[in-house]
Amino acid sequence: MIALRRVAYHPLVSGSAALVGARLVSILASLTAVSIVVRTLDAENFGFWSALVSLTTLTAGLDLGIGSAVRNRIAAYRAVGDQRGAEEALGAALLVVGMLSAALIVVTLVSAGVGHAAGWIEWSEEQAVAFVVTVMCLGAFQLGNLGQLALYASERPSAVAAIEVARWVMTIPVLLLVAAASAGLVPATAGYFLALTLSALSAFAVLARQDGWPRAGTPRSAWALTRRDLWTGAGFALLQLVATLVYQTDVLIAAQRTSLVVAGDFALVQRLYLVPLTLLFAAVTPLWARTSAEVARGNGAWARHWAQRLSVLAAGAAALAGLAIVVAGPHAVTIWAGRAVSNPSLYLGLAAWLVLAAWVMVLSVVLNGMGRVWGQVRWLSVALVIKVAVAWLLVERFGVAALAWGAAASLVPLAWANWRDVRRSLGPDARPVARQGMS
Structure with missing residues (x-):
């Protein structure tokens, strides 16, 4: 007790x-x-x-x-x-x-x-x-x-x-x-x-x-x-x-490639998936300032331990939440907004996106606390290119579900890169990046 x-x-x-x-x-x-x-x-x-x-x-x-x-x-x-x-x-x-x-x-x-x-x-x-x-x-x-x-x-x-x-x-x-x-x-x-x-x-x-x-x-x-x-x-x-541009422009892309009405429907479904992601981000947000403080004190092992542990837990929690929304999401949208938005591929694509986004989010919070941003910029740019390419080539043909799957696929390289960067920067020979800003 x-x-x-x-x-x-x-x-x-x-x-x-x-x-x-x-x-x-x-x-x-x-x-x-x-x-x-x-x-x-x-x-x-x-x-x-x-x-x-x-x-x-x-x-x-x-x-x-x-x-x-x-x-x-x-x-x-x-x-x-x-x-x-x-x-x-x-x-x-x-x-x-x-x-x-x-x-x-x-x-x-x-x-x-x-x-x-x-x-x-x-x-x-x-x-x-x-x-x-x-x-x-x-x-x-x-x-x-x-x-x-x-x-x-x-x-x-x-x-x-x-x-x-x-x-x-x-x-x-x-x-x-x-x-x-x-x-x-x-x-x-x-x-x-x-x-x-x-x-x-x-x-x-x-x-x-x-x-x-x-x-x-x-x-x-x-x-x-x-x-x-x-x-x-x-x-x-x-x-x-x-x-x-990677995470928050889906509604804008849907409006451009389809119509404002379809964009509104997409926004309703996407908001369901933003609920668990928002809660996960709230839970790990204090890790940013604590990472800066611990690395400034030279305690990089603390940050690495929690980055690895919480990223796995967040991805698991996101998978459970995504599965629940796939099953209950269409009914929830109908009750909530009075509209019928039933597109199984859209719900599944956003569920895959949710799992990868949760994994990336935890690792990004730790990297941000150390001031390691330029590597994330490079790989996020790759993710943006993938997402825009999918939207341009496939959305008009397959609908907004293609946008959801493209968003999920775009996060795969970023998830790998963030994991690698955390392990390298907070290994036994980790350099205390946050301390450099004290000059």
């Missing part, structure tokens, strides 16, 4: 439990949100809304990877007791990312306006307004996301879990009001993304209460601090961008 109590109160375990609990709430709320929106909007606008929601992950690398690189730096500084260094790193990153976000908002809106005027983009007025609202909110979300990464780096995942729950406490009532008023695409989009942005920005209230406000300094001093992380940050930016 005492041993079990010690395990339960271990920071890594308690943090994982908090994130899994929050993610469960998030999943249920997300399913509820989709159920509300799919009944509120017509099929075309629901497909457009689904595409906008997919853009959330596309913004991950737009901070030039500074957030992820600073996450490692903060964890390493805290591991050796340098709290001031951690505060200065966060403040500098916040100032630089704020300027980048403002510039990207302007560039994106101007580019979209030019494309619409030239006839390259064919959106209704309502869809154009929804896009503008999304871009503005996601620009501000970049800053809030940096605050959440700082909470992860300081090994306070419970605070991040509370923020995630707060997001949905705001989102669901707003969407219910939109549905009751039959308000349309713009209010549904604004309610969803404003709740996302405001909840993320609340991370700074937590940081201010416990650590004090980040030490921002001047733009020149902030850049001087941040540029130390540019190489690692560039790797993280490319990693996040390519990973997003």
Whole structure:
């Protein structure tokens, strides 16, 4: 009993439990949100809304990877007791990312306006307004996301879990009001993304209460601090961008190669498989900061042990979850969304994708904690080429099931490469990569 109590109160375990609990709430709320929106909007606008929601992950690398690189730096500084260094790193990153976000908002809106005027983009007025609202909110979300990464780096995942729950406490009532008023695409989009942005920005209230406000300094001093992380940050930016294209663009590809209606159906099925993957990611997320800290202390054996053990466990859990969705998924979609999406090959393909994605995910978390990103970028690029080739050649002929199987096949080289990299980098002669960022 005492041993079990010690395990339960271990920071890594308690943090994982908090994130899994929050993610469960998030999943249920997300399913509820989709159920509300799919009944509120017509099929075309629901497909457009689904595409906008997919853009959330596309913004991950737009901070030039500074957030992820600073996450490692903060964890390493805290591991050796340098709290001031951690505060200065966060403040500098916040100032630089704020300027980048403002510039990207302007560039994106101007580019979209030019494309619409030239006839390259064919959106209704309502869809154009929804896009503008999304871009503005996601620009501000970049800053809030940096605050959440700082909470992860300081090994306070419970605070991040509370923020995630707060997001949905705001989102669901707003969407219910939109549905009751039959308000349309713009209010549904604004309610969803404003709740996302405001909840993320609340991370700074937590940081201010416990650590004090980040030490921002001047733009020149902030850049001087941040540029130390540019190489690692560039790797993280490319990693996040390519990973997003590999994992999160299926709906966009389906919309391009088929129709918005088919894309909406594909999005409904894919969301079922994202449920177990999201829970697994929540469970292993604290491993990132802990890996950075342990490698900074020279304890690479710890990271290797947990990488190998958890990757196998995650793949096994994903296989069970995928099998359950293959059996019950069509009925679940009908009950949940009121649509019949029965395509056995699609469900089986996404089940295979889920197993490989779970394996890759655990190994990637450990490699990210060590700052080893460029190898992942190379193999993710290979995965992207495979996925796009399958989509281009087979989706029109065999339907979206080909996209699911192509997504699964694209992860096979990456799964092998990540496993090899973990074993090599954390072997007996492992080099403590995270410590290099301390200079």
